[in-house]
Amino acid sequence: MFGTSGIRGEVGSEVTASTALDVGRAVASAGRDRVVVGRDPRDSGRMLADALVAGLTECGADVVRLGEVSTPTVVRGVGWYDADAGVTVTASHNPPADNGLKLWDEQGSAYVGPQQDAIAERIRSGEFDRADWDGVGAVETAEDAVERHVDALVEAGAPLEGLSVVVDPGNGSGRLTAAALDRLGADVETLNAQPDGSFPARPSEPTAEHCRSLRQFVGAIDADLGIAHDGDADRMLAVTETGEFVAGDALLALFARDAVEPGERIAAPINTSMAVRRALQDVGASLTLTAVGDGHVAERARERSVAFGGEPSGAWIWPDAVPAPDGPLAAVRLASMVAERGPLAEQLSTVESTPLRRESVSIERNDEVVAAVSETIRDRYDAVTDIDGVRVDVTDGWFLVRASGTQPLVRITAESEDADRTTELFEQAREHVGDAIEELDAGPAGRPEA
Template sequence: MFGTSGVRGPVGDVVTADLALDVGRALATDGAETVVVGRDARDSGRMLSRALIAGITECGSDVIDLGVEPTPTVARTVVREGADAGVVVTASHNPAPDNGLKLWTASGRAFDDERNERIAGLVREEAFEFAAHDAIGSVRRVDDARMHHERALRAAVTLPDDLAVVVDLGNGVGRVTADTLHAAGCDVETLNAQRDGRFPGRPSEPTAENCRTACELVATTDADLGIVHDGDADRMMAIDERGRFVSGDALLALFARREAGPGDRVAVPVDTSLLVADVLDEVDAEVTYTPVGDAYVAARTEDATVVFGGEPSGSWIFPAQTRCPDGPLAACTLAAVVGEEGSLASLVDALPTYPIRRDSIRTESKAAVVETVAEITATEFEDVSTLDGIRVETETGWFLVRASGTEPLVRITAEARARDDADALFETALDLVDRARDDA
């Protein structure tokens, strides 16, 4: 029921009011006495959040309703209000027909596999504990959550007051980024700032292809950098002053180098570039690998030696502030980096570059395909890791084959220090997936 980022899928098929109602019931039955609820801008979120709240209160627990707010705002509010759990009704970067439910612990971290499975088990078994007629839970509306988020950002990061920043909100709910930068004195120009869950300005996922208009705007103005968010603002990607979309691996390296020092570790998923490990080695720090998914990265940051965690897809976790991927916090931190060190383009160009190839193969049999790849690689390669999917290390580089946690896709990544080697590794991985699909 739960993937790497909660429940997610098409509304009316995978995600229904019945499901939201039962998840609410399960949370209350599982012992969450107070639950913070928020949602992104999708119209379907109205119906789903109402069903969710009905389920929570029907089983005797109370709700703090935030309405439409970014995912990191909701997670921070769970901690600030002393709640037992939080739920965001969102499909994050997925297309408009999708929606979902992502659950947060009292510490503001995504539910782990064990707790997700506990909730899923209660839903499957319909093992709910309903409240008596005079013990139904209450609903309290809170309207200042975003203000508290903005204050926390300004307290956490010393922002420059002389930057020009383009902020592409992607018709999502990440306005707190533009507001915080503007309040600090930055010259902020917004793009796709009208909140609209149909995402008419661009697709929600902040990729280079989807953010071409923002890149052009940055390149043709005097902007020092561009910031782009997804629909619920847990992700943040960037554009340098030349209008170039900055890769997630480069951003991860820049953040890691800023946050880590000797003896520190940075949590990264198994599909992360060698670049990050090399940059950390320069400051006597190191990476620690996790399965792909911000929940796994966040869990690793519970270790006191892990000072930062991130994913190349745009999720950045600063555990000293919050263990929820916080796109606005990442945006403000990057603005501080540019203010302190100068040109973002120069910072990126100074990083070593390694050829890396990524692609996704659509299949309804993703688990069977990956299982077959595992069987093949166990006999054909020597250095194979199954931490998340199948990662194969060779003398020239590595490749990874894994099933997406949220979509019917098998993802392929290959990296080496030379282009020909990266291409060869990618073709090897692609061939393995093709062979496995034929057998699936």
């Protein structure tokens, strides 16, 4: 039921009003008495949020509705409004036809592992604690959540007078970033700032290809920085003053090196580039690897010696500020770094990169394929890790095959010090995936005897 970042799927088939209703019932039945609810701009979000609120109140929980806001606004709202849980109705960077739900505990941390399992099991069993007629939860609306978030961002930033920034929320919920940067003194231009859950200007996921207009605009007006968000603004990626899209691993290395002190650790997923570990070694820090998914990174970031957590996909976590990805906060911190230390391209030039290749294969049975790959290669290589999918480390590089937790895809990543070797490792991994698909398609009759 849950993937790497909550519940997601196509509206009407995989995610329905009944899904949201039961999630609300399950959260309230698990003892959550006051829940903050927000949604991204997708049209289906209104229906799902209404169903979610109905389930929560039916089982006795009071609800604070924030309306259409970013996911990090919901996370912060758990503390602001004295709640013990939060739910965002969003499919994040997924296509417009999808929607979903992200759950947050009383500390603002994502539901992971046993917490997700408990909600899923309660829904499967139908064991809900419905309230009596006089115990139904109340609903209130908070209209100051965005302004409170902007205030917090301004407090976290540095003066930005003279800095030119272009912000592209991608028709999602991240336009508060522009408001915060403006209040800090930056000269701000926006692209695609009108909320629209059909994401007409570009696909929601902020990639180099999807952010072509941002790259061109930054270069055309000689801006100092470009900022891009996904649909619910938990992600943030960037464009340099030259119009170059910044690879997530390079940005992770830059943020990590800025946040860490000698002896501390940085949390990042198993698909992170070797360049990040190398950048941390330069400042006497280290890297601890997690499963892919910001919830897993955030969980590790709660450990005392972990100063920062991040994912190359654009999720950045400063645990001393908020225990979950906050794209607008990342934008403000990056803008502050540029204002204080100079052009982003120059800062990135100090981060050593290695040839890395990431691609996805569209497969409905992605979990089965990855399980078959794991079974096949486990005895072929000496260093195999199964934190998430199956990763193979060799003397001069590594490759990873894992099932996406948000879409029907198998993700393949390979990296080495040499570009040709990276290609070779990638092709090895893709060949293993192809063999697994053929084996599954053949069925038991087509498999060799043990």
